[in-house]
């Protein structure tokens with residue numbers, strides 16, 4: 001049976017969790033939404049307790065364990081939000097968070113306190129108008145990044161409304177969409193949806209979030225080809241996750257699958273300090289070792305940048321060997337893009 005799974009009962013019914021785990025998983029579900037599309041459910045190997053697809057979506061009692069350094073807003077969206085729905089962290093670009101829901105709910109999500117039925121919700125018509133007005137009145141904004149939530153969960157009609165609103169803002173040249181839809185619900189990538197995005201009249205980039213080569217199915221490849229054939233530029237985002245892809249061979253396969261699908265590998269994110277996600281985190285030193293191995297086996301075309309969103313809203317930094325200094329006490333000294341030093345501790 002192909003249907004989306006949205007509750008612990010659904011997971012038990014689908015045979016993806018044992019009934020005796022229901023009670024503890026209900027406690028997790030009360031705090032963090034559950035969402036698994038029929039496409040993703042069909043990819044899970046229920047006989048493998050370490051299945052890397054299951055690990056990304058099936059809730060775990062480990063999510064109830066919070067660490068002292070974890071933050072409800074790990075990358076500091078709220079500190080840079082001048083009006084609802086806008087995050088203006090860097091001068092020439094803004095996030096426009098139009099929707100607070102996703103087709104799937106990733107257990108490691110950095111916005112897990114904001115997305116889902118208990119989260120920030122979708123922008124109202126009035127709030128969207130205010131957000132568009134902020135972009136129109138701020139001439140240094142060159143790029144608008146639709147994120148959320150997953151913007152491609154919206155209907156083509158709603159997406160077209162946003163695209164048309166942006167089309168009248170001449171200083172915005174680039175529209176970027178962050179999404180997991182091509183891999184978790186590829187049938188949503190229709191020609192109607194693509195036409196809706198193109199109503200913006202902007203150069204369009206789609207940043208695909210995928211973390212394991214098994215997500216790059218033939219249906220996903222077809223959806224990505226539809227986007228690429230329409231002239232949309234594709235880049236990738238992946239999160240480095242313990243138990244999912246913390247292995248250079250798996251990541252090399254993923255990056256090659258991206259390039260074969262015309263998706264340029266862009267970011268490999270160090271996992272953020274989102275609450276209840278410590279079981280996914282590895283150390284920065286381990287991530288750097290994986291990157292060294294990737295560099296030894298992949299062409300430059302296939303290499304992503306390994307980056308950290310500094311906690312507290314200080315922006316992204318590349319986790320290179322030159323700007324990250326490991327200290328004897330196990331912490332790291334990291335320079336941000338302005339040359340300011342931050343301390344970071346693996347936790």
Ligand code: SF4
Nearest residue numbers: 102105106109149180
């Ligand atoms: S699709 Fe993105 S925003 Fe939604 S739960 Fe996953 S990581 Fe979070």
